Amino acid sequence: MPIEINNVSYIYAEGTPFESVALKNINWNIDEGSMWVILGKTGSGKTTLIQTLNGLLIPKTGEIIIDGLSTKNQKTDIKKIREKIGMVFQYPESQFFLPTVLEELMFAPKNFNKNISPNKLYSILNLIGLNKNFLNRNPFALSGGEMRRVAIASVLSYDPKYIIFDEPTVGLDYDGRKKIWKIIDELKKLGKTIIIITHWLDELIPFKPNILHIHNHEISYIGTFDNFILLGEDELRKKNIVFSEKLKLYYCSLKNNIKLEKLFQY
Ligand SMILES: Nc1ncnc2c1ncn2[C@@H]1O[C@H](COP(=O)(O)OP(=O)(O)OP(=O)(O)O)[C@@H](O)[C@H]1O
DSSP: OOEEEEEEEEEETTTSTTOEEEEEEEEEEEOTTOEEEEEOOTTSSHHHHHHHHTTSSOOSEEEEEETTEETTOTTSOHHHHHHHEEEEOSSGGGTOOSSSHHHHHHHHHHHTTOOOOHHHHHHHHHHHTOOGGGGGSOGGGSOHHHHHHHHHHHHHTTOOSEEEEESTTTTOOHHHHHHHHHHHHHHHHTTOEEEEEOSOGGGGTTTOOEEEEEETTEEEEEEOHHHHHTTHHHHHHHTTOOOOHHHHHHHHHHHTTOOOHHHHOO
């Protein structure tokens, strides 16, 4: 199993008056090439969970194993884990710190002692839909959508096997969101394992990712996309999921076994 999360709990500031429980008894296996979405209302523990995956946070209770490497084993080289798990943060500008896009894209491979050929660089630019001229641009002087795509490119530059997206489409218009979902679709086709935090479930209908729903820091649902939707509007409202018109239509198509897939494509 490429990623195993075994009975993980996480408490911030444990043993102090500021103690705050973030995760309780999380058990989750992530297969290679699979796609997952993590849902849950604000404060439920989503960010904490993804931060435990690449060793940014080490749980005291339970264990996380990435391709056989435990994040809590003192002998594990945490850099090896970080190289496998790319994180695209919610606010891309928080990831940038160099004056040009080219330097941003070259930084991580250098850090992981990896070469990135010009061809590889151009294929990444092609995938994210930006031309060569962007390489000389200041990353802070790009539009929100362009910044988001450069942030994805900087993660792709070191070719991680697993890619985590924290709210990848937040703040973008329809066109910008569509571009991001198309990139994610390409990455899925390339065999990457993809984990996404989002609140907009209806945008994910074309992908039908597996769902991990967290409520009060515990897993309240783990399973397929369609079975989650089939829980229905009332049950999903309790899980803080907005049952949009699009989700309602999809729910009806599932209930009545009518194929409407084409309607939901980008
Ligand atoms: N650095 C921290 N110190 C103390 N408590 C924290 C810290 N970070 C998060 N928490 C608490 O842990 C719990 C889980 O937070 P987390 O950020 O993982 O939730 P989330 O589901 O990602 O929320 P959001 O959707 O708002 O990003 C919350 O109660 C939060 O207040």
